[in-house]
Structure formats: structure tokens, C-alpha cells
Amino acid sequence: MTDHTPQPATLGADIRALRKARGLTLAEIAARTGRSVGWISQVERDLSEPSITDLRRIAQALGAPMSILFSHHATPAGEQGYVVRAGSRRQMGSGEEGLIEELLSPDLTDDFEVVHSTFRPGAALPEETHRPTQEVGYMISGQLDLRIGARSFTVGPGDSFRIRNEPHHWANPYDEPAVAVWVIAPPVY
Template sequence: MAKNVAAPTSSPVDEVTVALGERIRAMRHARRLTLVELASASELSHPFLSQLERGLTRPSMGSLERIARALGTSQVELLSVDRPATTGDEVDVVRADEGSSGAYAEGIARMLVSDPRSFHPMEFRAENVEFGDFFDHDEDEWMFVLDGTVEIDLDREGRPDVLAPGDSVFYAGGTRHRWRSADGRAYRLIIVKEHPARL
């Protein structure tokens, strides 16, 4: 059953909410989904999503997670709203204490760029010992293990692959994937994903 999770207003809530709505709309268009299709996939109401895309309401974290999964992306990517690149800004330095961060799969990710780019590099940290749900999205993705040991399940016949520090894996868009700690300890990854709205 489709849900409304916030009461719409008649004017934009704030700049961040407007930018988030624009980002959701851009990603929905990149996925070639109608509002009705996104509403069905996210189990949220069509009117609510319409208000959200116009910046007239803000979502709860639960509804944002539903939207992210329906779009094949993550909360952190939706919340790291692109800001216009400055003229001639070919360098983007993100310090260790900077970068948008938020929920991603079973852990926390931090975006490692701030300006619009053709790919999304992220630092990912987690310690989950159980596989979560499979993710799949249209974008290619590459993962590099910095710390810990990770078991990655690419939904293929055979056993999942175990990756140690220094190992990496690439999988094409559309590949179902999920991962977990292989030894019960925390792990840290670098994930590089194509920009969802730029395919």
C-alpha cells in the first residue's frame, strides 16, 4: 500500500529540500521511470513523490531509503546533492573530515568528491556479518578493499568471493551484488560508481 510520510506545503520547504527533489527527479528520468512507476516500486504515493520532486515536502529517512532502493542508488548519493561546478574548477579536494556521508547498504559511506563528476567515489565502512538485500543498478561499479576481509556475493553460481586488503572487483551495471565481513571484523572499502544521472 502506498504511503504518504509528510504533509505537503504550498511553497518550497528549503533549498536543500528543493535540491533533493531535483536530484530524485533527475535520477528517475535517468532510469526512464514515470512518477507512477517510482511510486509503485517504492510503495509510496504518487502525490507524495510529486510534492517531493517539487521541493514541497521532505521525506523521512525510511521513505528516502525506499526511494533510493527503487532508483537503484543509496541515501548518501541522493543526499549529496550536486552543486554547480565553479568555472574552471578542474580540481576537487575533499579533506578527511569532509564529504557528504550517510547510509549505504549495510554501513556508512562518505562521498569523496563534492562537485558534479562522471563517477561517484565513496569510502564505505561497515561490520555486518550477515548479507543484506541484493542491490543492482544500471551503473558499472568498482570496489577496492582498504581494511578487513570482505565476502562479496555477485549472485553467480558457486561460492561468493573473499577479498582481502589490496584486492578489487569490478562488476557491470545490472549485476546483483551484496557483501559482508568475512571474519566478523569491521572493514573499509573504496567504491567507485558511475554517476547515475549521466548514463
């Protein structure tokens, strides 16, 4: 039987969850980072603290933005694993592409993640992306142009969409931000 007792969101727990979501072993991460299996295991158990250089290598080995490994806000003990307050969302990515993403999930230990995405006016994904996920998005405000496989759509408030392990691209050529909530499985951040 699986224990669903929430665990505190820690750097080590997030690294372990990301590694497992990507189907990687400790040995594979160790080889990609130039560190030992034992040391990676200690980091995942919060027994060793990685340097910034180590974090950069770990994030690269996991194919994740380094920023997801930061921004652990203090959460009251009774809320850990259950509640994410609006002012305590973890920002993901750099926002350089005009996309600001915040993690709505309490941590990265589930089989899915929920993300709040704000697409700035004029923002566009630099190139088509393809990842082994299933994703559902729900538009809160604004409009977004999507290309999923060979099909093109414009979605707006109240619309939802699904991407199943398909190449896709997004753009917001409009004058107002577009805001969406995405559910992604398995987690990619």
C-alpha cells in the same frame, strides 16, 4: 556541447540527478508520490520545499535511502563540485546492516558515483542483490568475502574487483572492519 560547470549541491539537484540516473520521468515520480508533475519540477529546481513525508515518498519512488537526501554540508563556493573534505562526506543509508557508506563524489550529477564503504566485523548483506550497474571496488583495509554470480572470492588490502550487472553478496566474517572505495555507474544513491 555539455556544460561541465559545477552546480551547487542542492536537494533539488540531487533528486533530479537520481531521477535521471534511474531513467524516470517527472510524470512517473509524480504518480509514485501522489504529487503533481509541476510540484516535482519545482522541487527539482529548489522552488518548493518538500516535507519529511514528501521526502520519504520521493526516496521510495527513486529506490534510494532517504538519508541521501540529507546531510548537505556547507562547502566553500570555490570548492563546490570539485572537493569533498573528509569531515564533510555525506553519509548514505542507515548503517543497520553493518555497512557505513559515505559519498566521495562532490554530488550526484555525474554518470558515476564514488563511495567510501566501511563493513563492520560480522556484517553481511541480508540477501543477494542485483542492480543494473557496473561497479569496481578497491580494498583499503581488512578483508571481505564476495560472491559475484556463481563465483566466490576473499579480497584484502590492495585488491580490486568488478561487478557487471550481476547478482552479488558481501560479508565481513572477520574481526576487523573492511574498508573499500567503490565506483558505481550509473549512480544508485
